[in-house]
Amino acid sequence: MQLKPILASLRHHKLTALLLMLQVAFSCAIVTNAVFLIVQRVQRVTTPSGLDERALSLVTVSDLDAGANPLALHKADLAALRQLPGVGSAALISNVPFSNSEHSSGGCTSLAAVQAAMKAQSLKVPGCANADVYSGTPGTLDTLGLKLVAGRMFNADEYMPGKPPGQSVSVSAMIVTQGFARHLYPEHPDQVVGRDVYFDHGLMKGQPTRIVGVVAHLHQANVSGDGNDDQSALLPVEPNEARALFALRSTPSQRTSVMKAAVAALNKRNPGRQVSADDAQTYAHMRASYFQGDTTMIGLLLASALGLLFVTALGIAGLASFWVQQRTRTIGIRRAIGATRGDILRYFQAENSLIVGAGVLSGLVLAVALNLLLMKRYELPRLPLWYLPLGAFALWTLGQLAVLAPALRASRVPPVVATRSV
Known part of the structure; x- marks a missing residue:
């Protein structure tokens, strides 16, 4: 009206x-x-990393005079860090999600798939996929808070020292994420434990690596947004470079005191080393910086x-x-x-x-x-x-x-x- x-x-x-x-x-x-x-x-x-972020702290050490065997020095540092009050576990790791530091590699489920990928010059062929590679010393999974949904953790005899940058190491075992498993074996993603994959160094050499375990999720080092951010793999390779990244697990309330104690302990072990407070940060802080x-x-x-x-x-x-x-x-x-x-x-x-x-x-x-x-x-x-x-x-x-x-x-x-x- x-x-x-x-x-x-x-x-x-x-x-x-x-x-x-x-x-x-x-x-x-x-x-x-x-x-x-x-x-x-x-x-x-708000992309999940797959880590227990609230309990995780990171300390970076750059030993420019590490010598010919930096891994031995880093293991000694790691042993000292594990003795600190409040540290539940610690590990020497290669990198973490949202760190801007990544190493990716391809994997194929068969030699026929490897040949098809080489012919196409691409991993976008059936049976092949790309994944970010993470590695670390024994205790890495527990320190990062990763939970196995199938299979087992690495055995002590499966760990190998890493080689200098640019050189790959052939390993006999690997742990993959469920996302990587789905891309490799879309028909049977829940039955990947025990299967062989030609991955990383083994892809070019024709040497298979056996999947021994599966974790629920571990995000890649960077966010690509292409739907493949959950494709990651863990290798039993101990980082062997001058730069070392130590992951420390503690209760959220003790993270600050643990980081201060870690910096003091590392500087005390090597007076010539200069590890500052800026080299230690909680994972939450590092993540916030990445998404700033x-x-x-x-x-x-x-x-x-x-x-x-x-x-x-x-x-x-x-x-x-x-x-x-x-x-x-x-x-x-x-x-x-x-x-x-x-x-x-x-x-x-x-x-x-x-x-x-x-x-x-x-x-x-x-x-x-x-x-x-x-x-x-x-x-x-x-x-x-x-x-x-x-x-x-x-x-x-x-x-x-x-x-x-x-x-x-x-x-x-x-x-x-x-x-x-x-």
Whole structure:
């Protein structure tokens, strides 16, 4: 019943209504895409590593004068670290997830698959897959908090000292993640223990490595977002380089004291060594540093989206207040001829609903166009269609809330105003 007078009123305020529609349209398009990008970043930041992060601390040592056998020095350091109060376990490891330090290698389930990969010059052939490689001394799995879901841990006689950088070591056993197992054996991912894989050095030499265990999850060193971030493998290779990375497991409340004690113990063992407090950090701190850019982007996008919504709400409320002031005499006349407060309230809400609804419909088209532009320029994923109705509902609800105060004020205009305004 109020549609005709609403449309008649809007025809007298075409430019103002059009500007508000455009503001709502651009807000809908930008906010919808901003929320999508925020969700993408949050998912990236909250990516599980597979480690027991709250109990883990890391100490980095760079022995430039380590000599010909750095592993012997590192093992002596490791023995000293294991004796520190509060240290539940410790291990010398190659790297950890989200460390920007990675070593990846390929694996194939058969020699035929190896030949097919070499012919195609790619591991994207059936029976082959790529994985990030982690290695460490005995106790690595316990220290990192990795849990076996099948098979066993490495035996003591399966560990081998690593070789200088650039040289590979042939090992007889390996532990893989469930993700890597699914890529190697998609038909029987739960039956990989005991199977042989031509992996890393053995891939080129034709020497198989037996899978002896499976862990639930161990993220790769970096986030690629290609769906293969859970493809990792652990090898019983003891890092043998001048740089050493020690992982210490303790209770969360003791991490700070354990790191300080570790730095003091390492410097005491070798007075010429200079291990500073900056060389020791909790895993949580290292992870936060890795995702610093993402968390900053989340904050910027969130602030931009909220700011844009605030400006839009302010525009809607301001325009509604202006129209209420302009139409005070008209509202009084309507009240005098029998319109109730509810009628006046519903009028302004319906009018706002038409303007915002038209803006939202245009905004949905702009949201898709903006997403296509971002996909082309920045290789971002496609905006899921279910974001569109959510964005539309959010902007429409914002419009109704923004117009509520002016509409309530209009509904309280008394009928006597009609005579006073004459």
